[in-house]
Amino acid sequence: MGQIHRPESSGGRNRAPRKPKKSQLPIALLVTILVVGFGFYLNQYNDKMVVYLLFGLSFGVILQRSRFCFTASLRDPCITGSTSVTRAVLIACSLATIGFTAIKYSAFAGGNPIPGMDNVGQISFALVIGAVLFGIGMVIAGGCASGTLMRVGEGFTMQMLSLVFFVIGSLWGAHDMGWWRTNVIKESPSVFLPDVFGWLGALLVQFLIILLLYMAAVKWQEKKMGSAE
C-alpha cells in the first residue's frame, strides 16, 4: 500500500483544527472501580448475579473490541457483497456447536436432562414472520439486540432511542403472544437435530450446512467484490 499524497493536506485547507488529545484512561479506571463496586453490591442480592454480570461484561468487551456485529453478517452481503463478518459468525457457530454438544451429550449420556433446551424453538409461521420483522428492524436501526446494547455503551444516542422502542416492541409482542400461541404457534414441532439424525448424524448435518454456507459466502464475495479476503 503506497503512501497517499494528499494535495492540500499540508496546507491545512478545510481542516478542523486538531483538539489536543485527552486520554480517557483515568475515566476508564474510575468506571472500572465503580463496576467492581457494583459487583460487590450485587453480591448481596444473589451470588449468581455477579457471574451474570461478568459474562455480560465479557460479551460486551468482545463485541466492542472485535466490532462483531450479527447485523452486519446478514446485511453486508446485501449491500456491498462483503462476507467477512458472515464467515466469522459461521466460525462462531461451528465452535460453539462443538462446545454445546459436548455439554449436552455428556448430560444425555449420564441420564440427566439436557441443558439449554429452551433455545430449541418451535418452528411455526410466527418464527418466520418474527425473523423477517427482526431482520428489517436490525438493518434500519443499525444493530440487533446485542449490537444495540453495545452501541449504547459506546455512546450512541440513536441506539439509546432504539433500545427504548425495542423494549416497547417487546412488551407489545408479549401482549399479543397469547393470540399467536393459540392461533399460529399452537403445537408446532421443535426439532432437535440429534432426535432426527442421532448425535453423530446431527453434527455431520450441522457441519455440512456450515461448510456449504461458508463456501457460498466466499463465492458470493468473489463475485461481488472480486476478492475473497
Add this chain to the structure above:
Amino acid sequence: MAEFTLDCLGEACPVPLMKTEKKMADLKVGDVLVVSIDHSCAMKNVPEWARKQGHNVEIEEIADGEWEVVIEKTK
C-alpha cells in the same frame, strides 16, 4: 488529483459505507476522499471495503472516537 470530503459524523452503520461507496464511484483515479467517521464499526468496515476494492487507505484518529479515513482511488 482533487481532494473531496464526506461528513459521516453521527451516521450509523451501514450508512457511512453506503455513502462512501456512492461517492467513490464519482471520483476520478488519483482523487482522494476524506471520510469523517465517529462510528467505531464504520472505522473498521469502511477501510476494509476500500482495501478490498484495491484503493490506498489510511486511517487517522483526529479526536477521541473520531477518525478520518483517507481513500485514494486507484482504479
Add this chain to the structure above:
Amino acid sequence: MNQFWLRISSNRFYKQLLKEPLSYVAGAVLLAVFATAHLAVFSKGWGVTSAFADWGAWVYELFGGNVDKWAYFSSEKAQKTLSGGFMNDGGSIRNLGIVLGALLATLFASEFKIKKIKSKKQVIAAVLGGLLMGYGARLANGCNIGALFTAISSLSLSGWIFGAFLFVGAFIGSKLLAKFFM
C-alpha cells in the same frame, strides 16, 4: 498528568491490547468460548431479548398497568422473574453488563464520544427499527443471539430457519435503508 496517560496511549502494547480492533475471527472464537462457558455455568443458553420484555412489563407496571393476565407472563417462571425485580434477574444484569463492558472497552481505547442523533431520519429509523425488532423477537422467541447463535449451536432446526428468514428481512431492510434513510 495528561502527559503521563498520553505516553501510555502511545505504548505499542497498549495499542495492540486495548486500542486496535481485534479481527472478526478472533471475536468469533471468543464469543464461542464464552457462550459455551455460559451454558456450562448456568445450564442455560445466552439470550438477550426476553429480559427486554420484562423491562417493558416493569415500566408498564410503574404506570399502573398489569401484565398478570397476559399469556406471555402467566407462567410461574415469568411471574417469579417479574416479582424478583431487576437486581435478581440474570438476563437483565447480563444485558447491563454488555452495556458496561462496551463502555469500558471504549474508554480504555480512549474512544468514547457521545454521538448525537443527526437527523429526523435517524429518529424514525431508530423508533421503527426498535419496534420491529422488539415485536419480531417475541414472535421468534429470541434475537440474533437466542434464536440464531445459541439456537444453531444447540443443534436446533429453528435456528437455521430463523437465519434464513432473517436474511430475507435484512435484504428488505437494506433496500428500505437505501431508499428512505440515506
